[in-house]
Amino acid sequence: MEFENVKDAIKFMLELSEKGSTMKTNGVDSTIDDYKEMYRETLYSMCDLLGMEDLYLD
Template sequence: MEFENVKDAIQFMLELSEKGATMKTNGVDSTIDDYKEMYREALYSMCDLLGMQDLYLEEDKGAD
């Protein structure tokens, strides 16, 4: 998931976190893990837009 700008990414995250908001993944209600993945992808996109890829690239190094 990529965004045109940081504002769009933040808006997506705010909408995703609104009480009562539901999302579907492959036609099925999203799980907590699905929501976490959507948040993570939005954060990665914001890092890319801000030139801060090192924040998540460092995290990936520690996962090995």
């Protein structure tokens, strides 16, 4: 998952964390592991945008 800027990434994470929000993965309700993966991928993208790849590459 890649974002144009950090603001879009943070907006996505806020939407994802809204109480009562649901998402589907391949037409099936997402599991907690799906949510964790989306958060992790978003954090990776934010690190890339900020030039901080070393945080997850180490």
